[in-house]
Amino acid sequence: MKYALGNMLNGAGGLNADQLSLDLQFAADKTLTARKGPTPVFTRGSSATQVGASGLIEYAPENLALQSENFGTTWSNSTGNALTLNDALSPTGTLTADRVDFPATAAAGLVRSLTQNFGSAVAGNGPVTASVWLRTVSGTSTVYLTLLDGGAPWQRVHVACNVTTAWTRFSVTLNTPTLSLFMTVGPDTRTTNGTPAQPAVQDAASVYAWGAQLERFSSARAYIPTTTAAVYGARFDHDPVTLACKGLLIEESRTNIILQSEDFGTTWTATQATVSTNAATAPNGLVTADKIIPNLAAGPLSRVAQVFTLTGAHTMSVFAKASEWGWILISYGPISNTGVWFNLTNGTIGTQTAGLVGSIIPYGNGWYKCIVAFTGAGTSLNARVRAVNADNESTLGDGTSGVFVWGAQLEAGSFPTSYIPTTTASLARSADVCSITGGAFSGFWNRFAGTCVIGVGSSVAGGGRFISNNSAARTLEMWTTTLISNIDFLEVSGGQELRVATGITYPIKVGLAYAINDYQSSYNGLLGGSDTNTGGTIPDPNALHIGNLSGSAPRLTGHIQSIRYFKKRLPNAKLQTLTV
Numbered sequence: 001m002k003y004a005l006g007n008m009l010n011g012a013g014g015l016n017a018d019q020l021s022l023d024l025q026f027a028a029d030k031t032l033t034a035r036k037g038p039t040p041v042f043t044r045g046s047s048a049t050q051v052g053a054s055g056l057i058e059y060a061p062e063n064l065a066l067q068s069e070n071f072g073t074t075w076s077n078s079t080g081n082a083l084t085l086n087d088a089l090s091p092t093g094t095l096t097a098d099r100v101d102f103p104a105t106a107a108a109g110l111v112r113s114l115t116q117n118f119g120s121a122v123a124g125n126g127p128v129t130a131s132v133w134l135r136t137v138s139g140t141s142t143v144y145l146t147l148l149d150g151g152a153p154w155q156r157v158h159v160a161c162n163v164t165t166a167w168t169r170f171s172v173t174l175n176t177p178t179l180s181l182f183m184t185v186g187p188d189t190r191t192t193n194g195t196p197a198q199p200a201v202q203d204a205a206s207v208y209a210w211g212a213q214l215e216r217f218s219s220a221r222a223y224i225p226t227t228t229a230a231v232y233g234a235r236f237d238h239d240p241v242t243l244a245c246k247g248l249l250i251e252e253s254r255t256n257i258i259l260q261s262e263d264f265g266t267t268w269t270a271t272q273a274t275v276s277t278n279a280a281t282a283p284n285g286l287v288t289a290d291k292i293i294p295n296l297a298a299g300p301l302s303r304v305a306q307v308f309t310l311t312g313a314h315t316m317s318v319f320a321k322a323s324e325w326g327w328i329l330i331s332y333g334p335i336s337n338t339g340v341w342f343n344l345t346n347g348t349i350g351t352q353t354a355g356l357v358g359s360i361i362p363y364g365n366g367w368y369k370c371i372v373a374f375t376g377a378g379t380s381l382n383a384r385v386r387a388v389n390a391d392n393e394s395t396l397g398d399g400t401s402g403v404f405v406w407g408a409q410l411e412a413g414s415f416p417t418s419y420i421p422t423t424t425a426s427l428a429r430s431a432d433v434c435s436i437t438g439g440a441f442s443g444f445w446n447r448f449a450g451t452c453v454i455g456v457g458s459s460v461a462g463g464g465r466f467i468s469n470n471s472a473a474r475t476l477e478m479w480t481t482t483l484i485s486n487i488d489f490l491e492v493s494g495g496q497e498l499r500v501a502t503g504i505t506y507p508i509k510v511g512l513a514y515a516i517n518d519y520q521s522s523y524n525g526l527l528g529g530s531d532t533n534t535g536g537t538i539p540d541p542n543a544l545h546i547g548n549l550s551g552s553a554p555r556l557t558g559h560i561q562s563i564r565y566f567k568k569r570l571p572n573a574k575l576q577t578l579t580v
Contacts (some may be wrong), residue, residue: 018451018574021444022436022565027247027457030236037565038440040546042234045430047216048251049419050235055243055364056285057407057419059216061233063224065116065130065183068212070227071098076115078186083114090210091133091167097210099137102187104204113146113186114209122216123151123177124423125262126286130183131171131220133211134163141205143187145170151178158184163207171220183214234434237418237559240283240363246457247561248434249418250547252554255428256420257308258316258383258410264290264304267424271305272298273387273397282406283319283367289406291323292387294397300337302397303386306410308332310376313414317371317407318385319363320344324401325389330372331356332383339384341391342370344403350391367406371416383410415460417557431555434546441543449569453511453578454478457559464556465549466510467563478510500528507561511579515569525580527572 022037030053033039052058066074072085082101090097102112122128130147146158159172174181187205211223224231235249259267262282265275272295282289294302310332320328322344331339331353340358341350347368349358361369387403389395407419420429436444454466466478478500500510501523511522521528546563547556564578 018570019567020564021446021567022563024563025561026236026563027245027455027559027561030245032234032248032434037444038436040434040436040544042432042434044232044234044432046428047232048235048429048432049421050249051238051240053238053243053245054285055238055240057240057283057363059125060235061221061224062215062230063213063226064118064122064216064230065212065214066226066228066230068224068226069096069098069210071100071114071209071212074116074228076117078112078115081112081114081186088208091169097133097135097208099206099208100185102143102205102207105187111186113184115182115184115186116212116214118181118183118214120180122181122214123149123179125176125216125421126284126288127173127175127216127218128177128181129171129173129213129215129217129220131169131211131213131223132185132209133167133169134161134185135167135208136163136165137206137208138165140164141203141207143185143205143207145172146182146184146186147172147174147177148182148184149174149177150180150182163205167210169211169220169223173218181214183212185209185212232430235418235432247455247559248547249559250432250434250556251417251429252413252557253429253431254411254413254417254420255426256409256411256422257426258306258408259422259424259426261408261420261422262288262290262406263423264292264385264405264408268304268306270303272302273304273402275304276402280321280323280404281365283363283365284407289319289321289404291402291404292385293400293402294387294395296397296399298397300394303336303382303384305382305384307380307382308376308410309378309380310412311378312376312412313373314376314410314412315371315373315414315416316383316410317369317416318405318409319367319407319419320370321366321368321404323403325387325395325403327388327390327395328370328403328405329386329388330358330370330384331386332372332374332376333381334379336384336386337394339386340370340372341388342368343391344368369416373414373416415557432547434548435543436546437543441541444565444567445541445544446567447541449515449567451511451513451566451568451570451575451578452478453509453562453564453575455507455509455561455563456556457507457561459506459556459558464554464558465545465547466556466560467547468545468549478512501526506558509562509579511575513569513572513575518569520572520575522572522575522579525576527576 023035084099087099088097144158149155161170237249265277276291279291280289326345338353357373359371500521519531
């Protein structure tokens, strides 16, 4: 069914008369896998969050378990186990499943297992799920998949895996590890939480294991293979209110320098205010939102704050929700009663102090992301959050009324990016990198004539590329200018060839059809700029970069919904139709 439109556009009878050679439908399919042509390669060097299909903020797909298909390296193998690598076909048909023979324990207290230690890397940020594929060598056996957190109090959850000769994926979830996490596969029957009960004598078990995964999520998602490093997957972001998929999220690297972004009762300094921790359900679906309560008769000095010395453009954001009071004040500066006032009952902005620029985004269930952009002057100042009950007022506290807050972020840059959770230290999110290179690229590309149509869900960074390639001379690039109000096509690197459209709003669909001395653009079904004196063809590039310029900045910082490429210069009327 999903290919019907493509087939109609490609000619009668499903023939590819238009020579469609690349069809990526990120928003519709929520995957990098191409409907036609090569699938892009995606990398990001760190974890990241997204708005999931449920509208909740969540960690994007990831696998933190190293050597997910090789239990003889990063994994700790208990003495007495026999491990044979690559001894059977995996669930994908590759000879990568490992055999482990757990001997019977001779006395109570002995534990036979395969274990990986994740330390404190996943502590403090919600549920963690471990999963692994298992099957027996013969017959049936019971082994246990366990997550153990060494915090105080320690936590242990496990699932009895009733393993047969058919491959089965087993999973177990632990809510909010606090200190040091271990993932274990083996005949360990100790109980959950509390004083460990040592296992009794165990029967022997011989099983094949493959595809271990650890992720910060409440259930096991699609498997991501790893070797020597964790792997972080692409993000298909959703609107938190409509739940519509926005497409593939591409962002530059950012760092959240706020500490304890979800716990306003620790690193934050409370002045004439108290913080009630874990007082409401947060935008991630967990009861981790705090309530800021001004003290009795407290006025403009009431706040929670962290102190920073910043220079240049920065953005501070906080998720907030009305409680007894319906306003919040966010500011960065020397004076307490200055900043941007946000109305949490109708999602509007009130008074703004000169030099500060506010914006507000609804996140459902009464939550709003409240944003303040400012320029730091290199002096030590307070980043403040204050509960108030009216615009531009110093509301006197009553000791019980306040507002809910969660997910504070302070980052260098003139606009906000996706949420980066922190605990005791600042945390960086790496840049999203997505591209098609080498033979995969040359297989769908035509330097002499072609048509490219791109759907863009959003863009907040001027100069960000929708797509680009690595040509040293002429290059195919579609991008927003630094004013964010125009879409351009660049033929010569560093110079504008065509202005596709001006005064744009998102979402958009923009296209370019080109041949020698014959370029035509289109935007949302309307023909844009054209050129009949292009100076030749686009030289053979070596890659298509999605959402960035030749693998580097400037990045889109937005959402790519779709990319379609045809190996011929389509007529203007067809170009218009494709961009509707």
